[in-house]
Amino acid sequence: MMNHALSILPDAFVERTRQILNPTDLVLWEESLIHPALTVRWTGKPERAGLGAEYLKEQGFTPEPVEWCPEAWLLGSVTRRSVTSLEWVAEQTLFLQSLSSMAAVMAMGVEPGHDVLDLCAAPGAKTSLIHRRQAGRGILVANELSRSRVKRMLALLKRLRISDIDILTGPGEMLGKSHEKCFDRVLADVPCSGEGRFHLSDAASWSRWGESSINGLARRQVALLESACRTLRPGGEVIYATCTMAPEENELVVDRVLKKARTPMEVCEIDLPLEAGRPGLTSWKSHECAPELQRTVRVVAGFGMTPFYMARLRRTE
Numbered sequence: 001m002m003n004h005a006l007s008i009l010p011d012a013f014v015e016r017t018r019q020i021l022n023p024t025d026l027v028l029w030e031e032s033l034i035h036p037a038l039t040v041r042w043t044g045k046p047e048r049a050g051l052g053a054e055y056l057k058e059q060g061f062t063p064e065p066v067e068w069c070p071e072a073w074l075l076g077s078v079t080r081r082s083v084t085s086l087e088w089v090a091e092q093t094l095f096l097q098s099l100s101s102m103a104a105v106m107a108m109g110v111e112p113g114h115d116v117l118d119l120c121a122a123p124g125a126k127t128s129l130i131h132r133r134q135a136g137r138g139i140l141v142a143n144e145l146s147r148s149r150v151k152r153m154l155a156l157l158k159r160l161r162i163s164d165i166d167i168l169t170g171p172g173e174m175l176g177k178s179h180e181k182c183f184d185r186v187l188a189d190v191p192c193s194g195e196g197r198f199h200l201s202d203a204a205s206w207s208r209w210g211e212s213s214i215n216g217l218a219r220r221q222v223a224l225l226e227s228a229c230r231t232l233r234p235g236g237e238v239i240y241a242t243c244t245m246a247p248e249e250n251e252l253v254v255d256r257v258l259k260k261a262r263t264p265m266e267v268c269e270i271d272l273p274l275e276a277g278r279p280g281l282t283s284w285k286s287h288e289c290a291p292e293l294q295r296t297v298r299v300v301a302g303f304g305m306t307p308f309y310m311a312r313l314r315r316t317e
């Protein structure tokens with residue numbers, strides 16, 4: 001069954017992934033492709049979050065709390081349909097969101113009063129969690145290049161009854177100049193090859209995958225991360241995140257930005273107890289990265305998570 005699962009995916013992709021993951025994590029990845037896990041997050045009043053768990057139990061689920069995200073529950077390997085058919089999910093009081101996506105926001109350490117930029121924001125799932133962490137204090141700017149995706153984001157925010165967000169539509173690469181030193185926290189959840197979101201039942205999810213597209217994306221990612229760094233106030237922090245395993249889009253992007261040093265940045269540890277977290281790579285093929293890249297986090301599949309990458313960088317001056 002396992003080998004059959006991998007034979008559905010492009011050979012070159014599977015071969016690369018074998019070089020990236022250790023044998024144990026490779027098995028976890030194969031298992032997660034066959035039995036994807038689902039997670040939901042409470043979007044109602046924080047003090048009533050317990051109702052979410054009660055409701056899920058009444059509906060026959062076994063919700064497991066998430067240690068580092070108090071309003072999220074792991075549902076395990078259940079069918080998507082069994083979750084989306086729930087009334088509270090349909091009305092988005094319980095919001096279906098991947099645990100990796102929540103981790104990126106929790107790693108930002110957003111506090112009430114922080115001014116925050118979400119550089120590549122649509123469809124707005126992470127924006128809505130950032131908004132919750134701000135607890136009504138501080139500016140939140142959500143930028144997105146695609147007009148049609150901005151419409152989707154506006155619809156989602158409306159459904160979640162969130163109205164106090166400044167929406168910008170344009171290339172995130174420009175914000176470094178227009179919004180220099182404006183923010184305490186920035187999320188750069190950049191467009192990527194999406195390897196962590198390939199689904200065996202959906203060939204479209206990997207139809208555009210290829211090494212040349214990875215390299216093209218990497219160039220855009222460097223420009224977006226440089227812009228994100230520039231928008232930070234001294235002492236401010238950016239989380240650079242992708243949902244892909246490709247080192248060219250992860251450690252190599254961060255390494256390039258650090259070496260170009262247009263904005264002085266340091267790599268910080270990510271303070272989340274993630275069972276699926278692994279240290280960032282410090283080399284890939286012929287490329288050697290700065291040793292501090294191991295402070296960045298590769299989230300592997302399993303433990304309710306999908307493959308993801310996060311780097312936390314602080315502006316030093």
Ligand SMILES: C[S@@+](CC[C@H](N)C(=O)[O-])C[C@H]1O[C@@H](n2cnc3c(N)ncnc32)[C@H](O)[C@@H]1O
Nearest residue numbers: 120121122123124125126145171172189190191
């Ligand atoms: C990984 S998705 C973001 C997902 C979002 N953070 C969420 O959690 O719902 C990346 C987004 O970046 C947008 N994008 C692509 N190029 C961009 C650019 N140059 N500037 C800003 N956004 C861009 C894409 O349209 C896409 O919506």
